[in-house]
Amino acid sequence: MFGICNLSIVPLRSEANDVSEMVSQVIFGEHFQILEKTKKWSKIKLAFDGYEGFIDNKQYEEISENLFNELENEEPIFSGDLIDFITGSENNLTTIPIGARLPFLKDSIFSINNTLYKYEGKIAGKKLTKNAIVETAYLFLNSPYLWGGKTPFGIDCSGFTQTVYKLCGYNLLRDAKQQASQGEVLSFIEECEPGDLAFFDNDEGVITHVGIIMNDYNIIHAHGKVRIDKLDHSGIYNTDTHQHSHRLRVIKKMI
Known part of the structure; x- marks a missing residue:
């Protein structure tokens, strides 16, 4: 059926x-x-x-x-x-x-x-250039975080990345740890380009978070809301709390 x-x-x-x-x-x-x-x-x-x-x-x-x-x-x-x-x-x-x-x-x-x-x-839905990934991500700015959500009215971190890529003509899996199995690993943060994905793990080493890399080592991701923070070798530096909120595990080039 x-x-x-x-x-x-x-x-x-x-x-x-x-x-x-x-x-x-x-x-x-x-x-x-x-x-x-x-x-x-x-x-x-x-x-x-x-x-x-x-x-x-x-x-x-x-x-x-x-x-x-x-x-x-x-x-x-x-x-x-x-x-x-x-x-x-x-x-x-x-x-x-x-x-x-x-x-x-x-x-x-x-x-x-x-x-x-x-x-x-x-x-x-047509395949767009990599530049369109970040442009599309901006549409979701300030959307509230919702576990399992995939829309501007409530969205989680991997629902955000999956939906943005879908609108630009590319398929990602649903969960962050699944998406981390896709694409090509980048060895250094200096190699990343806007539109690449950064993945973050917890204390057990399980990938639990993902965001879209922007220019100048910024990252847009769903954490409380879809927001923009700084990305460095350690992870995500929250511009409001002035603390690191997520630990960087791997950066991957999807397209």
């Missing part, structure tokens, strides 16, 4: 329970495989990054295997404005956040199953 998200932002939970931890979010237009289905909950695997979790059965629409495969083969198009809306066939509005997928968009019209939608906003 297969499905697609037809609501703006849906929580993906660690267990089949309304009060279970939100581990990520499913954004409008994201398609997925349904691994298990009970009366109220479905365990799903997102096509974009392979992430698994539980979603309420009332918060998605089932699709055929043929449609799933067509979506897999389509060059994805995403909404490019922080927030916008789509119009359904009965002129009802659905708000969508930046990064919502617009399946088979052509001449401002796209469809999910037999439902037609109209979207006239800015689009994203």
